[in-house]
Amino acid sequence: MPEFRFYHPIEVRYGDLDPQGHLNNAKYLTYFEQARVHYLLHLGMFKEGQSFTNIGIILAEVKVTFLAPVQYGADVRVGMRISRLGDKSMTAEYTLMDAASNKELATGSAVLVGYDYRTNETIPIPQEWREKIVEFEKMVGF
Amino acid sequence: MPEFRFYHPIEVRYGDLDPQGHLNNAKYLTYFEQARVHYLLHLGMFKEGQSFTNIGIILAEVKVTFLAPVQYGADVRVGMRISRLGDKSMTAEYTLMDAASNKELATGSAVLVGYDYRTNETIPIPQEWREKIVEFEKMVGF
Amino acid sequence: MPEFRFYHPIEVRYGDLDPQGHLNNAKYLTYFEQARVHYLLHLGMFKEGQSFTNIGIILAEVKVTFLAPVQYGADVRVGMRISRLGDKSMTAEYTLMDAASNKELATGSAVLVGYDYRTNETIPIPQEWREKIVEFEKMVGF
Amino acid sequence: MPEFRFYHPIEVRYGDLDPQGHLNNAKYLTYFEQARVHYLLHLGMFKEGQSFTNIGIILAEVKVTFLAPVQYGADVRVGMRISRLGDKSMTAEYTLMDAASNKELATGSAVLVGYDYRTNETIPIPQEWREKIVEFEKMVGF
Numbered sequence: 001m002p003e004f005r006f007y008h009p010i011e012v013r014y015g016d017l018d019p020q021g022h023l024n025n026a027k028y029l030t031y032f033e034q035a036r037v038h039y040l041l042h043l044g045m046f047k048e049g050q051s052f053t054n055i056g057i058i059l060a061e062v063k064v065t066f067l068a069p070v071q072y073g074a075d076v077r078v079g080m081r082i083s084r085l086g087d088k089s090m091t092a093e094y095t096l097m098d099a100a101s102n103k104e105l106a107t108g109s110a111v112l113v114g115y116d117y118r119t120n121e122t123i124p125i126p127q128e129w130r131e132k133i134v135e136f137e138k139m140v141g142f
Numbered sequence: 143m144p145e146f147r148f149y150h151p152i153e154v155r156y157g158d159l160d161p162q163g164h165l166n167n168a169k170y171l172t173y174f175e176q177a178r179v180h181y182l183l184h185l186g187m188f189k190e191g192q193s194f195t196n197i198g199i200i201l202a203e204v205k206v207t208f209l210a211p212v213q214y215g216a217d218v219r220v221g222m223r224i225s226r227l228g229d230k231s232m233t234a235e236y237t238l239m240d241a242a243s244n245k246e247l248a249t250g251s252a253v254l255v256g257y258d259y260r261t262n263e264t265i266p267i268p269q270e271w272r273e274k275i276v277e278f279e280k281m282v283g284f
Numbered sequence: 285m286p287e288f289r290f291y292h293p294i295e296v297r298y299g300d301l302d303p304q305g306h307l308n309n310a311k312y313l314t315y316f317e318q319a320r321v322h323y324l325l326h327l328g329m330f331k332e333g334q335s336f337t338n339i340g341i342i343l344a345e346v347k348v349t350f351l352a353p354v355q356y357g358a359d360v361r362v363g364m365r366i367s368r369l370g371d372k373s374m375t376a377e378y379t380l381m382d383a384a385s386n387k388e389l390a391t392g393s394a395v396l397v398g399y400d401y402r403t404n405e406t407i408p409i410p411q412e413w414r415e416k417i418v419e420f421e422k423m424v425g426f
Numbered sequence: 427m428p429e430f431r432f433y434h435p436i437e438v439r440y441g442d443l444d445p446q447g448h449l450n451n452a453k454y455l456t457y458f459e460q461a462r463v464h465y466l467l468h469l470g471m472f473k474e475g476q477s478f479t480n481i482g483i484i485l486a487e488v489k490v491t492f493l494a495p496v497q498y499g500a501d502v503r504v505g506m507r508i509s510r511l512g513d514k515s516m517t518a519e520y521t522l523m524d525a526a527s528n529k530e531l532a533t534g535s536a537v538l539v540g541y542d543y544r545t546n547e548t549i550p551i552p553q554e555w556r557e558k559i560v561e562f563e564k565m566v567g568f
Contacts, residue, residue: 010153011152011153011176013172013175013176014175014176014179014194014302014303015172015175015176015302015308015310017194017302017303018298018299018301018302018303018478019298019301019302019303019305019356019477019478019479020478020479020481020543021193021194021303021479024299024459025455025459025485025488026299026452026453026454026455026456026459027452029451029452029455030155030157030452033155033156033157033450033451033452034153034155034156034157037156048214048215049213049215051163051445052156052159052163052214052444052445052446053445053446053447055446058492058495059451059492060491060492061489061490061491061492062451062489062490062492063487063488063489063490064487064488064489065486065487066484066485066486066487066488069484069546071191072190072194072303073190073191117446156444156445157444157450157452159444159445160336160440160441160443160444160445161335161336161337161440161443161444161445161447161498162336162337162339162401163337163445166317166441167313167317167343167346168310168311168312168313168314168317168441169310171309171310171313172310175308175309175310193303194302194303194304195303195304195305197304200350200353201309201350202349202350203347203348203349203350204309204347204348204350205345205346205347205348206345206346206347207344207345208342208343208344208345208346211342214445259304294437295436295437295460297456297459297460298459298460298463298478299456299459299460301478305477305478314439314441317439317440317441318437318439318440318441321440321498332498332499333497333499335447336440336443336447336498355475356474356478357474357475
């Protein structure tokens with residue numbers, strides 16, 4: 001498993017479950033999203049109180065691999081890391097773990113593209129973001 | 143404000159917000175529901191791992207009064223109390239508070255009716271539940 | 285049952301159900317909300333493409349009375365009417381009906397307050413809205 | 427674009443949008459799921475009124491590629507096809523299209539594994555399902 005330097009805890013809600021009694025598949029993306037927003041806050045790439053339309057990225061692709069059903073009462077944590085940093089896009093990787101046992105319940109990834117929500121155009125990943133990510137993720141070769 | 147002996151903390155998720163940037167009205171019921179399930183767990187009226195169709199109550203009525211918009215980043219807690227205990231129904235009251243400032247953001251209530259999910263019929267509130275609620279809420283006159 | 289001049293059909297989604305196999309209580313508010321936005325569109329009080337922060341009302345109170353569980357496959361329709369029109373607030377009433385049998389499954393209401401999302405202040409219900417609502421609802425005495 | 431023989435229309439709800447004003451990424455999975463349940467109903471692999479725990483498949487993997495933001499008012503339809511049919515798993519492909527313009531807004535896929543929800547074990551895709559899918563999708567070589 002790749003190394004994650006950032007984790008965000010999530011409480012599994014009754015409202016996240018579906019008629020099969022498990023965490024509904026769409027909620028995994030909600031959990032990854034919640035970790036993503038907190039990753040941005042943690043690295044200072046987004047500040048509370050700012051408009052969400054100021055976030056300079058948009059999702060291009062997401063993927064989830066389900067390893068084990070998530071039951072109610074199983075509090076979890078989501079790990080996130082940026083594993084690839086290109087000029088106009090970057091790749092985030094996710095892990096969903098049982099918070100108590102550290103058992104991995106799901107993995108995922110997202111391709112994030114630099115985006116200006118005012119002009120609706122793709123833009124390069126801001127240099128300030130690049131520096132923060134490279135430093136936080138201890139990326140080499142940048 | 144009535145006295146609440148039970149609180150459950152909730153993290154406001156990005157996925158709980160709507161295009162007006164605030165907590166969406168339907169999510170207040172999700173938050174109350176999450177507090178309700180934990181209230182049942184806390185009093186031993188429901189145990190983790192049990193089927194949710196074993197919970198012997200059904201919602202008859204809910205009400206929410208919105209006092210102030212809930213912003214992202216404003217972690218909250220939900221207070222719940224049983225304020226009325228009838229033969230076949232009971233009334234729960236809720237408060238949604240900012241966890242940091244204790245400012246009340248919303249109040250609510252729910253009428254819960256004893257229900258058998260196998261026969262789809264209303265039933266009396268179980269005697270065991272009555273005793274636990276009376277004791278926990280320090281109700282007098284029962 | 286009061287007369288409803290506006291109905292909006294809703295498809296019950298698998299994702300709207302909860303572990304008890306029925307429509308989750310919070311989703312009733314989502315259904316009422318969807319009817320409300322379409323009511324505003326229908327009366328020309330809001331236009332597609334406008335920012336939702338331009339809608340000049342905010343929810344002050346909602347109430348739902350559950351009459352019968354909503355099963356998957358039971359397509360429904362939501363009736364909405366404005367039953368009270370005050371200076372700074374108005375009351376909407378809702379009915380949730382089985383689209384096939386017209387059986388009433390839930391009722392509800394909402395208190396809507398005039399609101400300016402830029403200044404975060406309550407405002408009177410706009411005169412233009414008042415006229416449209418009085419005409420549509422065939423209210424007398426205005 | 428591959429040929430889709432099955433489409434399901436979806437109304438974009440206000441409650442599906444997020445603070446950036448577009449369809450929230452998690453809702454794409456809800457839309458695909460809704461198409462999937464209706465695909466199963468359409469082919470007779472699942473019947474209304476049956477318990478959802480009788481559905482003999484579980485999700486192993488999902489993927490979404492976002493092509494254009496989905497705005498409110500843009501009613502959509504989801505195409506689904508089974509493109510691969512293995513012994514114990516199969517692959518579904520999805521397209522999300524603007525219902526009016528037929529513009530493709532997203533694509534996706536899901537790996538579905540035969541599953542017994544009573545024993546919590548993977549099982550082969552039932553022979554009856556295989557026959558229905560091969561016939562409906564006009565698969566050759568089976």
